[in-house]
Amino acid sequence: MTGIGIIGSGISGLQLALRLQQLGIPVTLYSAATAEELGAARPRNFPARFGPTQAREESLGVHAWQSDDARVHNWSITVHGEDTDLEFTAALTPPSSVVDFRLYLPHLFEEFTRRGGNALTGPVTVDQVARRHELVVVANGDRSMRELFPVDPARSPHTTPQRILCSGFYHGIREDVPHTLDIHFLPGIGEILRIPFLSRLGPAHVLAFEAVPGGPLEPPAHLDADADPAGFHREVLRLVAEYAPSLRERVDSARFGLVAPGELAQGGVTPAVRRGWAQVADGTCALAIGDAWITNDPLTAQGANLGSHTAFALAELIASAAGPLDAEFCRDASARLWEHARHVVAWSNAFLAPPPPHVRDLLGRAAGDKRVADAFVSRFHDPVAMWAVLSHPDGVDSFVKSCT
Template sequence: MRIAIIGDGISGLHLALRLRQLGIDVTLFGAKSPEAVRHGRALNFVARSGSTRRREELLGLDLWASPDTLAEARTVTVHGPEPLTFRADPDPAYSMVDFRLYLPAVVEEYLARGGRHIVTDLTARTAHEAAADHDLVVVAGGRAAGELFPRDPGRSPFDAPQRVLCGGLYRGIGETVPHSIEFHVVPGVGEVLRMPFHCAEGRVDVLGLEAVPGGPLDPLCRTPYAEDPAHFHSVVLDVLHRYVPDLRERVDERAFGLNRPADLVQGGVVPVVRRAWRALTGTTYALAVGDAWIVNDPITAQGANLGSHCALELAEAIAAGPPYDEAFCRAAEERMWPYAESVVQWTAAFVRPPSPQLLSLFRAADADPAVAAAFAVNFDDPPAMWRSIASPERTAAFLAEVRSGATPPEGSAVSSTPDSASAAAGTSRTQPWADLTARPS
């Protein structure tokens, strides 16, 4: 078996490492060398969940275990006429490491285990060329995604960015709770995120703004930094003062500023689910995973975690053996979609105006630490999260279960039409790889 993987982000890397453990021949294609990634611009600001960290343990990755790289607490605050706030601490803690450190280190670990890494353009042409001497081409990123896999309109409710994004690595921001993630919701305006982060220079803070397009945060997110850094910083502080005053009070103006000019990310993403596979030749198929298959707004911090989850699922499907034909691709998508659908639906709910049931859950969490704790657990269990907010009836059932001390059925499937009577039917395996034993090659 010979597998080509186009794209060396987290999904491509986790897939490559797992396939190597299972004794499968892999060629990994990336757009940049590890050194180029290390010294480039910020890619994103990823919080790797407890489940992703457990997958890394399976893969034999023990990088950045220092407490300084972890976020052990999380607060959720809703601002406005009815302010709410509660703690929903992640357990295990999230790992907060700059992908300019993480990805090169994992590529180098893959190479140390005998893997092949080719730096080239990640285009459809590369995928077609790889099909000549590989049994399956997995596309995990790059331009090949849009060139090979069209948008799936039935699964893609949006055709434009739902948020205008402006995120960066900053110095001079204080914490109320050490090692904590803060998520601030300002209805009709957007969201503000602050979280600790480990980069090449050490500890910094991510300050992320997600603006409702056309709303009052939109102009800031489009304000250029390079033309006048002092003006940019003053606009950021004004926004914090207006919408998140408690966070603004913790900013030391003398120290506040971007860590480096290359540490700012601005723009927006169109949430999309693409078709999952296509034929490249008469016998070789391309299968999408990670960002090549699904792109979500970062509001729920699920992109990298979903990519890692699907990579491990796909590795087990590949390890079951060929043929890697259309039937295989269809079965692989069906295996990954129930979990992925929960992330898509949950993220779509969060970029829309807060639903009545979501606000009722937040009110309950504000009043009851047990609800807040259950909500925290669901951040690392997308099927459970979507089940708890999909409809008023689902939220009421979730709250009743929490207050009674009952445990919801593990892995309950969630329909894409949550208000239907069939929504609670069925079961799904969300982590079959957890019981597997790594077999280093």
């Protein structure tokens, strides 16, 4: 048995494979799909990659799509209230990168193989991989892999989806300020987001409903857009007009629609943290990263960024290991990875609940002072620092003082 076997070709698995390759550590990537199949699938998510993730991509030599068609420079935030709305626009520094993963993942996959990486495609079991390698890293969150890593109830407060999602690539929406994301917070109802995005079919807009289950934003998640596209688009525009009227004013009804059939993702996500490692065939161990380990609701846009951070951190732990990559190594590595991830999980879960008074106060201060607004939005790059601010009223006070 030699080297590391990585199961999964999402951002976590591919960045880990590229980083281990860069460090000279033997690695084999196991992917259920070829690069071409990754690029031809339906959209599953719409990730924003923040500054630190882009810096890691730079270090790997895979940071592409650096034009403004693939960047978000500003956030326009509206918190809807019973009497008045709270609104502000803030600069995101550095800008996030917003590239369809059906472009991004094949690019990383092809770079890995172009540099001599060993990639095997097709179905595989953890036991099969474990018999070939010193350590297995599972970065594939499908159901068969998740069974190996049961949910950790102490770290997983939710057992059902907290939002029902309906997100797709659309055309026919105008931007008042180019390269600006819109997010409408509707307490007790959910969120509506519009994000300029580089899709595989060119520049587009992601329009996303994050619906509190059973609430008025949920219906589009259950409609068949392929069977009745006109009816689906009517329902989407009706909800935007009712709950985000300023966004509806920028929609050209004659042009509005999905950029192509099938360019839509619907369903629910249950936030969960699973056990971080397990012993498998012949005593070999498997470590979980990415969706195999942690599933966060996408509202705070941390999933891909946490996956990238974890991939690099694990690569360094593997490279610096003084002994075998055994159960002791896996136990220690999982604990050390959790020290960063726990802040992301806590913050992501907190964002799904109505904001406490000190967070509402921070949003109010951001609406009144652009220095606070810019610093708040740019702090999304650093979830550890963000959670230190939002987790306690003292954190908000210190943050505002540091801005002003």
